[in-house]
Amino acid sequence: MNKKQLRLKYKELREALTPEQVEEGSLEIANRLLELPIWNYSYYHLFLSISEKKEVDTQGVLHILQGKDKHVVLSKSNFKKASLTNYLLTDSTVIKVNEWGIPEPVDGIEVPASKIDVVFIPLLAFDKKGNRTGYGKGFYDRFLSLCTKEVLKVGLSLFPSEESIKDINEHDVPLDYCVTPEKIYKF
Ligand SMILES: Nc1nc2c(c(=O)[nH]1)N(C=O)[C@@H](CNc1ccc(C(=O)N[C@@H](CCC(=O)O)C(=O)O)cc1)CN2
Numbered sequence: 001m002n003k004k005q006l007r008l009k010y011k012e013l014r015e016a017l018t019p020e021q022v023e024e025g026s027l028e029i030a031n032r033l034l035e036l037p038i039w040n041y042s043y044y045h046l047f048l049s050i051s052e053k054k055e056v057d058t059q060g061v062l063h064i065l066q067g068k069d070k071h072v073v074l075s076k077s078n079f080k081k082a083s084l085t086n087y088l089l090t091d092s093t094v095i096k097v098n099e100w101g102i103p104e105p106v107d108g109i110e111v112p113a114s115k116i117d118v119v120f121i122p123l124l125a126f127d128k129k130g131n132r133t134g135y136g137k138g139f140y141d142r143f144l145s146l147c148t149k150e151v152l153k154v155g156l157s158l159f160p161s162e163e164s165i166k167d168i169n170e171h172d173v174p175l176d177y178c179v180t181p182e183k184i185y186k187f
């Protein structure tokens with residue numbers, strides 16, 4: 001399927017999830033993440049979930065990162081430029097839900113993309129090669145193009161992989177891992 005078809009399919013699959021399924025699947029994902037060889041780093045970029053879109057709830061991942069004393073980096077979206085500005089999460093970070101339902105830091109200490117070691121990535125669908133698609137604005141492809149080539153890219157999904165995404169382009173940055181409630185995909 002192509003990205004457009006996949007976006008429609010996964011929008012419907014998400015809408016059919018109960019809040020309990022989202023909660024349970026998200027906890028399984030957080031627990032499974034502990035098995036990945038990604039914990040000897042310092043700076044971790046995390047997305048905060050758009051709850052009305054039934055995204056993976058990342059609160060469990062946030063607790064793991066804080067328990068391990070990692071630097072947590074959150075982003076603020078600029079919809080005009082489809083870009084992300086990254087801020088360090090601190091005790092004084094104020095989080096506000098923006099007009100798209102995304103909880104975001106209001107401001108803070110900016111962290112350059114080049115400092116980030118691991119990025120947890122939201123997605124609608126992914127395939128067996130680690131290609132992914134999101135809502136279609138290219139925010140993450142743009143952001144990942146500014147990170148180092150060693151940065152670890154970890155997708156989080158409540159659903160298993162698709163066979164193949166047909167319309168991959170030169171900007172698409174593939175994942176290193178994708179974690180679902182059932183398994184870890186390594187690409
Ligand atoms: N939690 C979270 N944060 C994220 C992302 C994400 O997927 N999840 N993004 C990943 O790139 C970026 C935001 N991307 C977005 C891109 C488009 C729309 C959007 O157009 N929303 C429309 C309709 C979309 C639809 O339902 O298909 C709307 O809400 O009306 C929202 C967010 C950055 N932050």
Ligand SMILES: Nc1ncnc2c1ncn2[C@@H]1O[C@H](COP(=O)(O)OP(=O)(O)OP(=O)(O)O)[C@@H](O)[C@H]1O
Pocket residue numbers: 003132133134135136137138139140141142143145169171172
């Ligand atoms: N690094 C980049 N530089 C310039 N344009 C880019 C870059 N990455 C993606 N784009 C553009 O952004 C648009 C959306 O990309 P795409 O269809 O791959 O979205 P997506 O991966 O589904 O979305 P998202 O990354 O927001 O989840 C495309 O027109 C693409 O060419």
